[in-house]
Amino acid sequence: MNMIELDGLTRSFGALVAVDDVSLSIRAGEIFGLLGPNGAGKTTVIKMLTTLLPPSGGVARVAGFDVAHQSARVRAEIAYVPQLVSADGALTASENLRLFAKLYGVCRREIGSRVDDALRFVGLGDSADRVVRGYSGGMVRRLELAMALIHRPRVLFLDEPTVGLDPLARQAVWQQVRQLVKQFGMTILLTTHLMEEADSLCDRVAIMKRGHVTTTGSPGELKAALGLPDATLDDVFAHHSGEQLESEGNFREISKSRRSIARLG
């Protein structure tokens, strides 16, 4: 069963074609990584799949619903953790969770237990009533995962989930993401710059370059296909994107990343 299907998905901004004729199929229960340099079109793909941006051409279906014509239904089935910090710092963790439980129409009687379960799942039970502004970066990201859990979505979109986190916090987030698939069978589409993250987490990856998907496969297959002894995903990335990491991107994207890093402290 395919949970996400893209067929010729295209998005233009004036003369710029940010995503050009992208076709992909992502199976239920899969962790799929979208890799590529800044400006490759990863975030634009995620924005289209999460219904934030209408496609200019092609079709995309998430959980069986068309993102362009059944956007409200798609939204009920998905959760999105943007690269930017999306938890409200002025509220406590449980207030953040309660808000989203209500917005997602979780039954009033169930909200309390859902909030407790989600907090326990990410290991924030003891910090539930602390204002989020005082959280560490790793705690904020874990809270955001809990917020993504509250309405029991089928598909989770993670845009650069560990940007700005130290190695320990990063490991903790990876652990939670693996657990989401294992425990709840969620399908996860994530974007990342970190090849180590893609290698460790993803069942399959696609590498994007200037709006196109240049290759798709499991990290193991892609490394083997290079035919180099001890090839890493970095080598695969350099080979298929035709450049080193961080060679592209623009002021807006860099400023967005740095803003997230600054907020995650």
Next chain:
Amino acid sequence: MTASEVDVALSDWEEPTSNPSWRFSTLVSLPGQCLALVEIEFLKLRRDPTDLLTRAVQPALWLLIFGNVFSKLRAVPTGNLNYLDFMTPGILAQSVLFLAIFYGIGVIWERDLGIMHKLLVSPTPRVALVLGKALSAGLRALVQAALIYVLAFLLGVHLNWHLPALLGVGVVVLVGATAFSIFSLIVACLVKSRERFMGIGQLLTMPLFFASNAIYPIAIMPGWLKAIAYVNPLTYEVDALRALMVKGGASHFGLGLDILVLTVTVALLTSICARLYANLVR
């Protein structure tokens, strides 16, 4: 995890879209979603009320300085009301306007933080997101109104303390704040930057305030200003407040028309804003 295990796990999850009355349930949950957003504003206000207190300074200065000086001058024909009684509803409307017209900066901030992305990816209808925000501004405006009542009482304004009149003031303040905050959200959706928003906000507030009956009656305005005042929703808000807030106050247009104009303004602006709201993150 095998495909069959995944399918089993998926069956444990709620499937809201399998509900045939999906659209109806979306409509039914709309008030609850609006209230959830208002509740968040309430929690924030309770945690940090400093903004409300600092906002009370400006109306206090208007009433204390401008009101007292003009009361002594007797330069403005205000009918059977003394000038301070005449201008107090205008100052309440002004402080609601100032609070609401800059409310949109909050959504630009939320957009920059990423909170707006998460709200827009939720199945909450755009109308609920807009009205929830606008009613949050209304909540702040009601607290502001309470502070202005205290000030006005201390200054000896002849306030109408009858319960229906007080409730009426609450409704007008709420609807007025809702209208102007949605207008502010529309500006935010169009400009998307805090600097540009502040510039436009500054540009709008004073013309809206002076082209209304807040501190002088429409009768003494030149013809061109009268024309603007008649299409300015603030005029109708002040008119309703003047009838309800002070003893001996009367509505020039009729309370029914005042409320109708404000409600139609809210409905019109909400439909425009709901269409523009997703622009914030594009």
